[in-house]
Amino acid sequence: MKTNFDLVVVGTGPAASSTAMKCREAGWEVAMIDSRPYGGTCPLRGCDPKKVLVGAAEMIDGMERMGGKGVVPGATINWSELMAFKRTFTEPVPDGTVKKLHKAGIHTFHGRASFADEETIQVGEDQLTGKHILIASGAKPVELPIQGIEHLTYSDEFLELDALPKKIIFVGGGYISFEFAHIAARAGAEVHIIQRGAQPLKNFDPELVDLLVKSSEENGIQIHLDTEVKSIEKTGAAFTVEGIKEDESFKLDGDLVVHGAGRVPEIDDLNLEKGNVDWEKKGVSVNEYLQSVSNPRVYAAGDAAATKGLPLTPVASMEAQVVTANLLGGNQRTPNYDVMPSVVFSLPKLSAVGLSEEAAREQGYNVRVNKIDTSEWYTYKRTNERYAMVKIIIDEDSDQVLGAHLLSREADELINHFATAIQFKLKTEDLKQMTYAYPTAASDLGSML
Template sequence: MTQSFDIVVVGTGVAGTAIARGCRAAGLSVAIVDELPYGGTCQLRGCDPKKVLRAAVEPVSGMEQLEELGIFGAPVTPDWRSMMAFKRRFTDPVTPGKEAAFAEAGIAKFHGTARFADPDTLMVGDTVLKGGHFALAAGSRPADLPIDGAELLLHSDGFMALDTLPRRIVLVGGGYIAMEFAHIAVRAGAEVTMLQRGERLLDGFDPDLVDLLVERTHDMPVDIRVGTAATAIERVGEGYRVHADQEGRALRFESDLVVHAAGRAPNLDGLDLQAGGVAFGKRGIEVDDHLRSVSNPRVFAAGDAAASGMPLTPKASHDAAVVVANLTRGGHSRRVDYTAMPSVVFSLPPLARVGLLEEEALHQGLGFRVNHAVTDGWFSAKRLNETCSGHKVLIEEGTGRILGAHLVGPHADEVINLFALAIRHGITAEGLAETPYSYPTSGSDVASMV
């Protein structure tokens, strides 16, 4: 069977859904395809369920900190099964809700793996989909790990669907996924070990603030091993043995579960992009600044599928708006603008950044001053007995522009948005300092950071 549409969208996550609905609202005929349940990684297997699980363990963290002051008595451990039931209240309605919304909007739905047959044809099983244009927003998948026994790893998707929490967990990786899972699991009662191949955790965030968070994570306690590469995993009875190399020294770790937390890659393998004449690389589909494929003008890419910007949900939303504009108002109507795209590690406490790192600003030859302080003595941290709190703000000499902001501590995930607003819209350090803020709040700390 052959069917033709103005737009064929691959992926039902944040970017794919917005593209499909935006194009349909503009009067175009639209089809959407997904090989997984409709909803995408963020809503079903990533950002949203992770934040729900984090919410369940936040009270534990807070009580532990205040217990040191004699405010609480015996420690409390959340019930993992109840946490999973709470999470499913958010995830279970997503797929039927998406299915119904697409049907109501008149968007044709297809389930299965989409693959190119030629530059203007997609196949979904035996169904042929002809498209005036294609929008590829297939999201990401766990990156391949060259480890013997890698098939024994539980992927991040599976971690957030565990019926029970094992007593001992090894996390392979040292990025934001590993850090967030560590903070959730240890607060829920597990013994957690992190194995990071590199010498530092959380590459891409300010190293001074990362050091504060790592120290806090050690104290939780999480066993963090940097410079330690997992080399093999084997099944031993009901558990696992992880073999690792630390500067030539062989190490072994016994565990009840080993989790792949070492990053993700664009989910493009099944698309047969070569048949579609779509150029791609390790970071995704090669696109211009209108998000059009550099090799097939019928194809646009968005979100994690596009080799542009950081793999973040706000980026996917921005990409979708760009693609919709270029599909409905002409292919060169809007360019991407990733200025002030915030990124957050939802640990306890959170770590956040927006704009340039010190190293990046120096590399660009910019003149700037750095406001850097450890702020565990500030009211916003001290009232919670939070010992991990600090900031680093880069301010351009002469103009007062905010070049970058880096935060760790209570509500850093919210306060970073104020700096994103300032960078995006040119609010200077003086403008931030003069702004009246509600007090006492973490937001009011901004005036003292600049």
Template sequence: MKSSYDLIVIGGGTGGNGVARMTANAGWSVASIDSEPHGGTCALRGCDPKKMLIAVTEGVEWAENMKGKGLEAQPAVNWPDMTAFKRTFTDSMPPRIEAGLEKAGIDVLHGQARFTGPDTIELNGETLRAKYFHIATGARPMTLNIPGEEYLATSTEFLELPERPNRIAFVGGGFIAMEFAHIAKRSGASEVTVLEMMDRPLGPFDPDLVAMLVEATEELGVDLRTKAKVAKIEKQGDEFLVTVERPDGTETVTCDLVVHGTGRVPNIDRLNLEAAGVEYTRRGIKVNTAMRTSNPAIFAAGDCADSGLNLTPVSAAEGRVAGKNLLAGKDARKVKYPPIPSVVFTLPMVATLGLSEAAARERGLTFDTHFEKTEGWYSSLRVGAKRTAYKVLVERGSGQILGAHLIGPGAEEQINLFAMAMGAGQTANQIKAMIFAYPSYASDIGSMV
């Protein structure tokens, strides 16, 4: 390990690895540090492993939807086999990523980095110096400040469970809680409870489509409780008692596992940013549009920064801007966010892009709302999907797509096509004029605008 570098990247995930490679390829001496194996949350503890579990439970959903339609099957999930399947991806990623970084001439280091000055950090008792730093440490589960918080399992721990508990409670009603609740119930858990303190889960998503997802979730057998604030968690033997405050009184949920699903916050607590002169807020490290912090020699990107949406592709885009500006020696590039879709990978999936109806009204825009339930459409009938719909906002006069909101199979790819169309400035009429392969989920889009 050297004691001095041109660049030290703190964080071995999507927002950091691209910057490390870009600068190393330009001949810089670079080190990449992570307190965990390199790969980041998405590849190792989030998006990718989660979707591998969902892929297995999709088989259960498919068989249920095709019951009485010619498919005779009663599938069941073997939890240990499913997690072993997940590990075929997650176990191989860190060595692949770290070997790739080393091949590029990057020193791969492990440990908790801590700034000791504007150009120095401490790592495992050693002092390292660099001309520049790039921070991409991601996010961590938010602190709830409730009695018994230490009994909460994280999403990482849920993904690593060797066996599936029978009774699981999820604190929160966001992405993590809703997706994992669906996985747990389709995997055979007898009792799955979601405790959301607001009026409904998935606040940023379209309320009409979320209402349909709530129906599907409750039909699945998940006990979804809203206006449910978790007050404390107690452990009695092998059980957990979750005290929940609701408008009509206090309730207790008894379970075998309580999972933290209330959201994540920037993972910057242990960096000692004050020593580096790096300003931050509760939203993360303060950066300008060039991804530069208040210390001109330090950049940041991804979930740890107070920048764009906390999504993996966003962190990659921000990292590219940071890397180009590092190499340019000035703020030559500014991050520009195209329309960014977001998807909840429950079954059915819910996707959103652009403005909601409320946000469009707040901006004083005039628009038409195209909203229809589509369980009678061929693409839904073909796969036995019960709850499918779309809501698309089209600006009057210009024909521009202001927002697209989808629920049902294929939503995760349909929303990407809407993102491409909106990014290219295509109008509703231009989308209608497109000729897609038929029958396909894509071919439905022209009928949605």
């Protein structure tokens, strides 16, 4: 069957769906394609289900920290019950998404999408011709040069484990490894993280990362730095990871080996060359309007697009708003990447927004850095948190916040206040005059500036 549409969307995550819905509201005929259950990574196998598991880990962590301070530790995570609770969030998503799309009059197709020519997407036996095409296909785990990669478990599979293995090895020191490692450790597993380089979590402030590594190790997570994995072998139900650590052989046995070494755009099976769509390592090559540089009918957003944007759901949603505006009104709007708050939901949490100290100096700003150990502040001392630190990057000339880097159990919420300050170019003098409810984490902001 061959069908003509105003817009064909590859992907069904939040970014893809928002563009599809807006264009449909404008009267366009819209088709959406996904080879997996509808809803996308974040609601089904990413940030949303992960945060459910993090919530349970936080409760265990809080009781452990407050042991001897009035709270008696002893509660444990029942993994199967926790996973059943998680599924109450994820299981309704695919049907709910499809019903919402059908109610709006959007046509849905299941299967692998690939270009047949510059204006046609092939899905099984169907050919969908689009005046415009949006590629919002997301990302997938990067392929690792390791013998035995078929023995790796991936993040979406980890989030579906019916039982938690006793000993888990994470390959790669990215945010997926750290988040899952803290969850698994609080649930009673022995946990190892293998990081090829000297520093994990490379997009975050090195000093705060070092503190997080120290805290992680004190909570039983074993982190192996400067260690390169060469092979994974399976013996019975167990696995052996072998590699090189500081020029010496390295060997580690475990019950599960999880891929946590980063993700890449999921575009390699789209037959982009047939669609005359140029691409690069970071995704589809786009101009400032998120339009393909080689095929003007094609746009890309989110992890599938080669932009300055971080691989985060809010960034993908922002890019989708830009694409929607440009589809409906012509190319006029460009994305703004100045404010992209990012959080590692470890325990404690690590967050960042804006410029690093190094980037601020490289860009010629007259920089003041407020680096403060806040672990003795009331906000953190009252719950016996050992590690808490902030590093605020300020432009002395304009008195504006350029960047903020936080480590604490409150870092996820606090980073949004700094994102607001950067977005609206607020002066620190103005922020200090703000009256916050007390005692709250936000009431500390003035003292950080």
